[in-house]
Amino acid sequence: MAGTHSTDKAPAVPTPLRRNLILAVLCLALVAVVGMMASVMVAVPDIAADLGAAEGQLLWIVNAYGITFAGLLLVAGALGDRLGRKAILIAGLLLFAISSAVVVAVDDIGMIIAMRAVAGVGAAAVMPMTLSIITRVFPAGERGRAVGIWSGVTVGGALVGLLTAGALLEIFSWRSIFVFNVVLTGFTLIATVIVPGEGGDGRERVDVGGGLLSMLSVASLVFGMIEGPERGWGSAGIIAAFGLAAVTAAVFVGWELRHPRPLLDPRLFRHGRLASGAVIITSESLAMFGLFFVGLQYLQVIKGYSPFLAALAMMPLAIAAVVFSPVVPKLHTKLGYQSVVVSGMAMIGAGLLVMTTLDADSGYWPIAAGVFLLGAGIAFAATPATEAIMAALPEEKHGVASALNDVTRELGAVLGIALMGSIFSSIYRDRVGAAASQLPPEQARAVGESVTAGVRLGSAPEAPSGLMTGVFDSFQAGMSTALLAGVVVVAAGTAVGHVTGRTRRK
Incomplete structure (x- = not known):
């Protein structure tokens, strides 16, 4: 595979207690970003009633998060490898918390949609860092158990979001969901003090071209799949979105095959x-x-x-x-x-x-x-x-x-x-x-x-x-x-x- 190896020294293995505490903190971060997508779906009727949002606006309030989330995951993963995973994790949590806090304070629908997109950027930075830190912290003999717990939390996080949102909506307004996310993310940020830091190889240049192409391809595909049922699968906009996804995916493969330090080498799929x-x-x-x-x-x-x-x-x-x-x-x-x-x-x-x-x-x-x-x-x-x-x-x-x-x-x-x-x-x-x-x-x-x-x-x-x-x-x-x-x-x-x-x- 193309690319150079990190110059990081092998980190000291934390004690068993600390390893499990680190796992708990990373699972909290995972619950926050995975649960957000599901929790907002529960709140859509209340948001519509409170803000008078049209159906198209509601759709974007839900989907802006998923588009940036999915579109930037590969870029965030590469940045974590090169700049340090803990640093990217903290930056993602900060973006996620700040954007959620802004949603609590504003009524403008356009601003809410924009902040949902920003939250998706933060989530893209958080999610891959949780798993990559787990695999680095846990020794080979314990890694399978830790990854198993991570997988269970990934599945359960969406249901935790649904359940928490449903409970909050029984008592409070839809904004309480975002207040809860701010509190949860703030606590997680404080708890990251126990997560070991590691210096990425800052001399490595991130494959910006590959990152942009992958983001555009994934975002176009997500847009087409989400909007297709609403606009019609044969509409010009949806056909254009799928066409753009296919073209940029093909260009991405060609770019990565020729790049000396690819973001994701397609040959890996061999x-x-x-x-x-x-x-x-x-x-x-x-x-x-x-x-x-x-x-x-x-x-x-x-x-x-x-x-x-x-x-x-x-x-x-x-x-x-x-x-x-x-x-x-x-x-x-x-x-x-x-x-x-x-x-x-x-x-x-x-x-x-x-x-x-x-x-x-x-x-x-x-x-x-x-x-x-x-x-x-x-x-x-x-x-x-x-x-x-x-x-x-x-x-x-x-x-x-x-x-x-x-x-x-x-x-x-x-x-x-x-x-x-x-x-x-x-x-x-x-x-x-x-x-x-x-x-x-x-x-x-x-x-x-x-x-x-x-x-x-x-x-x-x-x-x-x-x-x-x-x-x-x-x-x-x-x-x-x-x-x-x-x-x-x-x-x-x-x-x-x-x-x-x-x-x-x-």
């Missing part, structure tokens, strides 16, 4: 385990966030759960991930990469299949079983996949490896929401048309565009006969089809991951 890990993580992240998108709507709109109860209903996923992630490394050592990963992906597929059986009359136990299987499967699949990616690169490149791992997670999340969300919306709209045909045209259009509107109009005393049943049946058809699409993607990802994972780097 390493079968690295390629397999990237595919597996993308697939499992797609399944989880796609389920969040349709599952939270099902719980809140169809079942009538509050935001807090909907988040609580998803907790078996986090429990399974946290319980199984630390023990997976032992199974990985005993049974091998392929057996553990394939078993995990099978659990994910089974969990999605259980969820396809849900309807308006379903009890909670099928929900709990489905999300528990999903969480267990993610623990079994993601932990070995993450270790495979990290092990493919030398220690001085662990920041880039961590960022690559995180990029696959974020892209999987975006793809899951876009793919499964668009399938769900299309099926629901097509199926509910007949039931809504008895309504005036404006109301019929509202029912077709929004399940919430369908439930509201269907529950009115003057509602046409069969409207509510039609809305519920259409929702169930859309959700089942979307989840089945998730099963297909998980199966395809398993097959590709299995084949590439069997190859060895030449």
Whole structure:
């Protein structure tokens, strides 16, 4: 691989107690940045009511964070390797806290969107540093357990964000979510005093061209996937976004192949385990966030759960991930990469299949079983996949490896929401048309565009006969089809991951 090696001296290994305290601090930082994306989704209705935000503005309040987060992960990973990981971690936490504090104080929607984008920049600096510091602090014999805990927190962090936001919204305004993030980040900043510092090789120049190309490619792809269902997949803007993503990705590959010190050498993907890990993580992240998108709507709109109860209903996923992630490394050592990963992906597929059986009359136990299987499967699949990616690169490149791992997670999340969300919306709209045909045209259009509107109009005393049943049946058809699409993607990802994972780097 092109590039020079760091001149850092090997750091002294901290004591076991300090290692675990460092792990706890880094997991707190991870919870803050991962939970932010999920928590704001819960607060969207309150933000709309308070600020009078239009639908397009609300979309950008949610998505500005994810675009900069995903788009800058590789750049942040490289900066951490070259300038020092602790320094980049602290800078990211500061950006994250300051931007959240500004949101608390302003009413201007444009400023809020801008601060959400700034928070995404901070999150991009934080997330890869957490994993790269963990892999440097923990010796080889303990690294698998630490990475397992990190993987569990990555999965559980989104649910922690949902649960915390739901609880806060029961009592306070939507701004309380950002106040909580400021407090959590401030505490984490203070606690970073125990994280060992390390000097990066400041003489190394960061691959700025590669960084800009990767950011533009990822940001264009994320933009296209997020905006596609809203603007139409065939619209000029979405086609242009995907075209730009493809062109800049191709230019990025060519640039990196010729650069003497590449940000990410494409030849690394000859390493079968690295390629397999990237595919597996993308697939499992797609399944989880796609389920969040349709599952939270099902719980809140169809079942009538509050935001807090909907988040609580998803907790078996986090429990399974946290319980199984630390023990997976032992199974990985005993049974091998392929057996553990394939078993995990099978659990994910089974969990999605259980969820396809849900309807308006379903009890909670099928929900709990489905999300528990999903969480267990993610623990079994993601932990070995993450270790495979990290092990493919030398220690001085662990920041880039961590960022690559995180990029696959974020892209999987975006793809899951876009793919499964668009399938769900299309099926629901097509199926509910007949039931809504008895309504005036404006109301019929509202029912077709929004399940919430369908439930509201269907529950009115003057509602046409069969409207509510039609809305519920259409929702169930859309959700089942979307989840089945998730099963297909998980199966395809398993097959590709299995084949590439069997190859060895030449």
